[in-house]
Structures are given as C-alpha cells and as structure tokens.
Amino acid sequence: MAGSVNDKISPPRWLLAELTYSCPLQCPYCANPINFANIKSELNTEDWLRVLSEARAMGAVQLGFSGGEPLIRQDLTELVRHARQLGYFSNLITSGYGMTEAKIVELKEAGLDHIQVSIQSPEKTLNDELAGTESYDHKKEVARLVKKNGYPMVLCVVIHRKNIHQMHDILAMASDLGADYLELANTQYYGWAHLNRDQLLPTKEQFVEAESIAQAYKEKVKGKMKIYYVVPDFYEDRPKACMNGWGTTFLTIAPDGTALPCHSARELPGLDCPNVKDMNVHDIWHHSTAFNHFRGFEWMKEPCRSCPEKTKDFGGCHCQAYLLTGDMHNTDPACSLSPDRQRVYDAIFQARHDAESSNAKPLVFRNPKNSKALT
Amino acid sequence: MTLDTTKTLSFSPYLRLQWEEAQQKHVILYPEGIVELNVPSTEILKLCDGAHNAEDILVELEEKFKQPGLKNDIYGFLEVAIENGWVS
Numbered sequence: 295m296a297g298s299v300n301d302k303i304s305p306p307r308w309l310l311a312e313l314t315y316s317c318p319l320q321c322p323y324c325a326n327p328i329n330f331a332n333i334k335s336e337l338n339t340e341d342w343l344r345v346l347s348e349a350r351a352m353g354a355v356q357l358g359f360s361g362g363e364p365l366i367r368q369d370l371t372e373l374v375r376h377a378r379q380l381g382y383f384s385n386l387i388t389s390g391y392g393m394t395e396a397k398i399v400e401l402k403e404a405g406l407d408h409i410q411v412s413i414q415s416p417e418k419t420l421n422d423e424l425a426g427t428e429s430y431d432h433k434k435e436v437a438r439l440v441k442k443n444g445y446p447m448v449l450c451v452v453i454h455r456k457n458i459h460q461m462h463d464i465l466a467m468a469s470d471l472g473a474d475y476l477e478l479a480n481t482q483y484y485g486w487a488h489l490n491r492d493q494l495l496p497t498k499e500q501f502v503e504a505e506s507i508a509q510a511y512k513e514k515v516k517g518k519m520k521i522y523y524v525v526p527d528f529y530e531d532r533p534k535a536c537m538n539g540w541g542t543t544f545l546t547i548a549p550d551g552t553a554l555p556c557h558s559a560r561e562l563p564g565l566d567c568p569n570v571k572d573m574n575v576h577d578i579w580h581h582s583t584a585f586n587h588f589r590g591f592e593w594m595k596e597p598c599r600s601c602p603e604k605t606k607d608f609g610g611c612h613c614q615a616y617l618l619t620g621d622m623h624n625t626d627p628a629c630s631l632s633p634d635r636q637r638v639y640d641a642i643f644q645a646r647h648d649a650e651s652s653n654a655k656p657l658v659f660r661n662p663k664n665s666k667a668l669t
Numbered sequence: 670m671t672l673d674t675t676k677t678l679s680f681s682p683y684l685r686l687q688w689e690e691a692q693q694k695h696v697i698l699y700p701e702g703i704v705e706l707n708v709p710s711t712e713i714l715k716l717c718d719g720a721h722n723a724e725d726i727l728v729e730l731e732e733k734f735k736q737p738g739l740k741n742d743i744y745g746f747l748e749v750a751i752e753n754g755w756v757s
Binding site (some may be wrong): 305353355358385403407408444445448474475477517520 | 682683685687690691692696698699700701702703730752754
C-alpha cells in the first residue's frame with residue numbers, strides 16, 4: 295500500500311551521489327532532468343559527509359560520485375576520503391573533462407577505488423559533436439592515465455543510433471585502452487534522451503547486429519575484459535526489473551539533496567521526494583511516502599497484479615510508464631502484456647521515420663540555455 | 670580449466686574483500702558489483718595473499734578446520750575465483 299511502513303524493508307546497498315548538475319559537456323542523451331538549470335542549490339560539504347555516513351550506517355557499500363561532472367566539486371577529494379574511511383567501494387563517474395594526472399593520484403591517495411570514463415564514440419569527430427565539446431583526445435589520455443595509476447579501467451560508451459554502427463571500433467578502442475571493464479549502455483529513454491528519442495533510437499536490425507558483435511567479443515575476451523551490456527528494453531518482450539525493485543537496493547541523492555528511489559524519479563508527478571536537509575537517510579528510506587510508494591505489489595494494476603512474473607520485474611520502470619502512458623502506476627509498456635504496448639511500437643516507428651527522412655530533426659543538446667527554454 | 674596447484678595466488682588489487690556489518694558477511698567489492706561470501710570461501714580468499722599456493726591453502730585449511738578431504742571443494746572454488754578474476 296502506498297505510504298505504508300513495511301517491516302521487511304531491505305537496506306540500501308548502492309548510493310549514487312549526484313554532486314552537481316554542472317557539466318562542461320552537452321550530451322543529448324543525458325539522464326539529468328530537462329529542468330536541471332532551474333535547480334541551482336547544491337548540498338554543502340557538511341551535508342554530503344553526513345549523507346555518506348548515514349547511508350553507510352544502514353549498509354550502503356557501493357558508492358558512485360556522479361553528476362553532471364563530479365570533478366567540478368572542489369570538495370571531491372574530501373568526500374572520497376570520508377567514503378574510504380567509512381568502508382565504501384567508491385566509483386567516480388566522469389567525462390574525464392578537466393581531469394589531470396595530479397588529480398588522479400590525489401584521488402587514489404584519498405581512497406578512490408575506480409574511475410569510469412565515458413567516451414561518446416571511437417571517432418573523434420562524432421565524439422566531439424555528441425559531447426558538444428572538443429574532448430576526444432583528452433578523454434583517451436585520461437583513460438590511459440587511469441590505467442597507469444593502478445585503477446581498474448572502466449570504460450563506458452552509451453549506445454544509440456549515431457554510434458551503434460561503430461560497435462567493432464568501440465570494442466577495438468576498449469581493447470586498445472586496456473579496459474578491464476566495458477559498459478555498453480544502450481540509451482535508456484529518460485530526461486534528455488527521451489526528448490531526443492526520435493534521433494537516438496536505433497532500428498531493431500541495428501540492435502540485433504550490434505548485440506551479436508558485442509556478445510561474440512565478450513566470449514573472446516573472457517577473463518581479460520568484463521563487458522556489461524545494458525539491454526535496450528524497447529525491443530524486449532519483458533521490462534527490466536528497474537532498480538532491482540523500488541526502494542530495495544538503490545538510493546540516489548540529487549545535487550540539491552532530493553532523495554530519489556531512482557535517478558529519473560524526480561520526473562514523476564506527485565511523488566513528493568524528500569530532501570536530506572529535512573530528514574535523515576534512515577527515515578527517508580523507511581518512512582517517506584516516496585520510497586514506500588511502489589514497495590510491494592499493492593500499488594499494481596492489471597495485468598501486473600495477477601501476473602506470475604511480478605516478483606521478477608516488479609512491473610518494470612515507473613518512469614517509463616509515466617513517460618509513455620502518462621500514468622506511473624501503469625504497466626511499463628516495454629512489457630508485451632501491457633495494454634499500452636502500442637506506445638513502444640509508435641516510438642520505434644517515429645524513430646525509423648526520422649532516420650529515413652531527408653529532413654531529420656536536429657538533436658537538442660543538454661545545456662543550461664536549452665534547459666531554460668524547455669521549462 | 671586446470672588449476673596449477675603450485676602457483677602462488679594473489680587476490681586482485683582491483684577488488685576489495687571486507688566484512689559487512691549490515692549483512693553479517695564478507696563480501697567482494699568490484700566495479701559495479703558485490704559478491705556475498707560464505708565462511709569457507711572467505712577463508713580461502715584470505716590465504717590468496719601472494720605467499721600461498723593452492724596446495725598450501727589446502728593443508729592450512731584442513732588443519733584449521735580439523736577436516737580432511739577438502740581438496741575438491743577448495744580447488745573447485747579457486748578455479749571459480751580465477752575465472753572471475755578475483756584471484757590470479
């Protein structure tokens with residue numbers, strides 16, 4: 295039941311600390327909210343130190359420092375040091391922009407466990423075009439420096455229609471950079487990616503081909519490079535078990551202190567997500583209306599409610615249900631049993647139409663100017 | 670895979686093995702993941718310290734647990750650990 299207090303609530307395991315919405319890049323598939331430019335307040339250092347301590351005391355152990363670009367925060371090293379003292383396994387999720395070798399060493403000494411560098415494309419022109427900033431050469435240099443300084447090299451490439459045909463080159467780049475982990479993240483359509491979906495969503499044929507190339511490579515590099523392949527749920531029959539179940543595992547804290555059950559949840563209307571400035575993390579996790587809203591199965595409508603697979607996928611993604619049907623309580627249309635499945639077919643059709651059109655729409659880049667114009 | 674039982678084993682410097690109070694378990698932490706361990710697996714991994722090989726680990730743990738015949742369990746787990754990149 296919405297808002298009820300469940301005695302069997304599992305503690306958070308993963309904490310995503312979105313330190314800032316500021317970013318020197320303008321990627322048109324960014325997961326940040328469209329209105330990020332209007333959310334100006336940021337937690338101070340003391341608040342972040344407290345949040346890290348409170349979440350760790352509950353059992354959170356995997357920690358991501360993200361953004362925007364987390365390197366922009368002047369107190370990053372202090373936060374990393376505190377995280378290490380608390381026993382977190384911490385990850386810096388960065389574009390690499392603005393990173394220096396001195397900073398890489400400083401963060402390592404403070405106790406950072408790994409750095410995930412994102413590269414937009416193995417081709418310089420496309421990388422720089424998508425990032426909205428000339429950054430390709432520097433990103434590759436940062437990836438090499440990460441490896442050189444004893445971190446596991448975690449490379450992330452977001453996949454969409456502009457780069458999906460480059461899968462062979464993406465894999466070769468990962469190998470060339472000595473990546474220990476490669477995240478091939480098919481774009482998930484929230485935030486700016488939702489806005490640009492017609493220009494980003496690949497065709498089914500493109501997906502099938504790219505996936506088979508990636509899977510074959512995965513076998514080839516087994517034991518040397520670990521590949522995480524984030525599936526594109528528009529071409530699946532069943533939805534993803536989003537966030538491993540709402541309020542079971544993941545906790546995101548947005549730059550202004552808003553606590554979110556998933557990083558897109560602030561797009562959901564009427565959830566009234568709590569803020570760490572008003573409540574401690576324990577009370578947010580256990581007692582807030584937002585974190586209890588989709589716990590359990592009572593909130594479900596049909597066809598989820600009577601579905602035997604509800605314990606596996608928890609009804610899918612509520613943000614996707616909202617974006618595609620207007621009601622976050624509906625079954626995620628990524629499920630073929632959803633009565634709104636047609637919305638997914640429509641999206642696929644529109645994207646194909648855009649791809650084949652001689653008059654394709656331009657990408658809307660994620661920057662403060664566009665954010666303000668759209669909100 | 671055949672385990673070389675005379676090769677010295679080390680836990681990966683990229684990962685961390687630690688006790689988690691909330692779970693009352695040891696875990697392996699690695700980029701994007703957590704593996705929960707039982708007591709025997711933890712004991713084996715703690716001995717992958719750059720000084721022991723698989724034969725040493727077997728002798729030491731059979732002695733510690735006062736239980737012979739652990740060879741298949743210990744070598745089997747080490748093969749899994751090597752395949753997953755936890756140990757090399």
